[in-house]
Amino acid sequence: MKFVSFLLLFLLVSLKTPAKPACSESKTKTVVTGADQTEKYLPYLNGKRVGMLVNQTSIIGHTLSVDSLRSLGVDIRIIFGPEHGFRANASNGAHVADEVDPKTGIPIISLYGQKRKPSEKNMADIDVMIFDIADVGCRFYTNINTLADIMEACAEAGKELIILDRPNPNAYVDGPVLDMKFQSGIGKFPIPVTHGMTIGEFAQMINGEGWLPGKTRCKLRIIPVKNYNHDMMYTLPVSPSPNLNTQQSILLYPSLCLFEGTIISQGRGTYMPFTVLGSPALKGLYNFSFTPKSIHGLSEEPLHKNQTCYGLDLRNYNAEQMHKEGRINLKWMIELYKAYPEKEKFFDYTQSTAMGRIERLIGNDVFKQQIISGLSEEEIRRSWEPGLSAYKQMRKKYLIYQ
Secondary structure (H helix, E strand, O other), rough: OOOOOOOOHHHHHHHHOOOOOOOOOOOOOOOOOOOOOOHHHHHOOOEEEEEEEOOOOEEOOOOEHHHHHHOOOEEEEEEOOOOOOOOOOOOOOOOOEEEOOOOOOOOEOOOOOOOOOOHHHHHHHOOOEEEEEOOOOOOOOOOOHHHHHHHHHHOOOOOOEEOOOOOOOOOOEEOOOHHHHHHHHEEEEHHHHHHEEOOHHHHHHHHOOOOHHHOOOOOOEEEOOOOOOOOOOOOOOOEEEEOOOOOHHHHHHHHHHHHHHHHOEOOOOOOOOOOEEHHHHHHHOEEEEEEOOOOOOOOOOOOOOOOOOOEEOOOOOOOHHHHHOOOOOHHHHHHHHHHHOOHHHHHHHHHOOOOOOOHHHHOOOOHHHHHOOOOOOHHHHOOOOOHHHHHHHHHHHHHOOO
């Protein structure tokens, strides 16, 4: 009787509030995310204690999946929050504390603070885990690290992980494969800058390549995206993080995030992050300017705070072309290095805590010297082989969307 009542409640709510999935540029069929296909996983959750790794991108229709699933009778015991927190109100890299969700009263355990994966007690309190977060397809975007941590916890506890899959807005493969001697929090796996996979596909790769400790495997149940393939342009319906607040910034992110390993600002501390590039030292060489400020929830201590930066305005650049060509842009790095007057400072990360190491971002120790030496984009690209082609071949084994 309980199961029958559960299904009746589900049908009643579905009729009253039909899901409105996000649309892609597909001319024929609407893309439907895994989360929106509740009929494929809701019966499985009946009678189970559920944990959810979610954030503000985790929606069913236009409603947070936590709220939607609770209204359908799902017993959600714990919410796990990634970088930026459950409500995405934490700045880049900021530690996030545990709390209680004021709307639902459900405990929120931060996986971007004191710990990076659920504890044994957390896992003992649930029967199944759900992972439902939009990703942007980059090695240095930390969602795939959190995915691996969740998979490790599930494997250790013998619990199944349900992935409600979502499209990847940067679903092409490009960049050098990470040299594992530069493994870090922004580069955990031997993959290129853009890995060309959805979270569901990447989870299969983690299992298949034995990337969990001891080569253990996590039991997966993937709810695939409907009517989707990697060639489609897809606009995320919700900003994935505070500094990726437009579709333009999401598409430019794989190329512009590399500048975090330089003295060039990527627009953090403005309301147009990852769409502009500049530095005070480029005054007189470029007309476009912007001034980074301390903005709570975006960037409290941005590079070149309160200084006017001069450089490139990429807000109207045809970023979709990078997706169609399947290439990150190296020309901006080459151009701005040539223009920068104090070249010895360009990659010197000791100048500011807001700078990172270019080796960790690009994934090797030759790129910096290639830029300094004046190599062309094509010469740099040739150095990525044969690793990039080998990755592309390996990736084929795990694709869901051919």
